[in-house]
Amino acid sequence: MNPIPNMLRTAALAATLFSVATALQAEPLKTVRIGYPPAWSAVEAAIPFGDTLGFFKEEGIALEYVSVQGTAILLPQVANGSVEFGIMTPDLAIIAASKGEPFPVKFFYNFYPRNIFEFTVLENSPIKSLADLKGKTIGVGALSWGNLPMSRLMLSDVGVTWMKDVKVLPVGVGPAAWERLKSSSVDALNLPATQNVMMEQAGTPIRRLELPEEFRKVFSNGIATSNELIQSNPELVAGMSRAVSKSIAACMAATENCVRSYWKIDPSSKPTADNEAQWVRTFVAVNQGTYTIGELASLEGKHGVYTESDWKNIVQKMKDGEQIKSADFDISALYTDRFAKDSNDFDIEAVRAAANAAQP
The missing domain is CATH 3.40.190.10 (Periplasmic binding protein-like II)
Structure with a gap:
């Protein structure tokens, strides 16, 4: 058997595949x-x-x-x-x-x-549970944040009515928000876990309030x-x-x-x-x-x-x-x-x- 035709077919196939790949790469993203x-x-x-x-x-x-x-x-x-x-x-x-x-x-x-949103307080805070937030002030990222309906529900489940038994303030995120907690202008923060880890890494000892298991799994x-x-x-x-x-x-x-x-x-x-x-x-x-x-x-x-x-x-x-x-x-x-x-x-x-x- 003459190997030349097979070699030519292989070369032609490789050239075709290269052309297709090049064309695909040229497709605009x-x-x-x-x-x-x-x-x-x-x-x-x-x-x-x-x-x-x-x-x-x-x-x-x-x-x-x-x-x-x-x-x-x-x-x-x-x-x-x-x-x-x-x-x-x-x-x-x-x-x-x-x-x-x-x-x-x-x-x-x-x-x-x-659920990756948490309620956190300073490590030495007298607040030990979600129920203890009654009469307190909570800092949230913004009043437009989508986690707030679930946060309201968690508090309601322990007898704390949103905006009635607890004051809610928008505090943003990052050092400005953490300072509000450190200065006691808010008693707790309701932010995503990412923010809380960063706050700890920046040197602020905090404690996470335990969430009911049924909410943690949402x-x-x-x-x-x-x-x-x-x-x-x-x-x-x-x-x-x-x-x-x-x-x-x-x-x-x-x-x-x-x-x-x-x-x-x-x-x-x-x-x-x-x-x-x-x-x-x-x-x-x-x-x-x-x-x-x-x-x-x-x-x-x-x-x-x-x-x-x-x-x-x-x-x-x-x-x-x-x-x-x-x-x-x-x-x-x-x-x-x-x-x-x-x-x-x-x-x-x-x-x-x-x-x-x-x-x-």
Whole structure:
């Protein structure tokens, strides 16, 4: 047999594949906006890490980071398509749906399958439980934050009525918020776990008030997009789901590389050389702490997945706490599990290898 024709066919096939690959690489990336309240930072380093590792580009996505002050602002922007994807709590979407006025959005990715918001006090505070907050002042990030309906419900469950038995003040996040606690202008803070780890790392001893187990298990932030985008470009949503899962897996595998890589997304965030070690320790602790509280390490093969029982649970809790008048509405208007398979369709060992090999 003459090997020349086979060699020519092989060469021709290689040339064809090269041409196809080149054409694919030449395809312009689709720029999509991803919103997060209150602001992007190394507090949430996973998605930016995946961005630097090329996970989103592999899906044809170029990310544009958008920061807003709360779910109440972000949810309408996702609904009208001015922001394609939003990371937020589901409370406000549930309230709207219960009134028969659902936003035209669906949550498609369960980002934190456990509650990551906490009530914290100074370590030497006489406040020992949620019930002890009666007559006190609580600082929250902003009155537009989407976690507040669930916070109201937790307090109501122990006999503390929101804005009646307890005063609620918007204090923002970061050092300004922590100073309000340290100066006793608020008695407690109701912020995400990321903020509390950072406060500890900055040298403020705090204590977390115990949350009822039934509330701790309620999922927190998810990723939502518009119904229109799901219908018109499901491949984009599937690619987003997969890239997010890869990003989270990568950050859990190599958290120091993950937080250092944030400097590529926001060069202004890089600290001075004398502050670099502490900066890295802080944000490694923040990200690892969130993964622990969110129980993300147990999600291999189940990243991003919502179940009907998850949603029935949170809806019923909001009904019991009188946050909504009725739980008798179609919860399928709130979420979709259509992209669950896509969220887990990747080689996790290859992702971990890429994370560990990253050069921040």
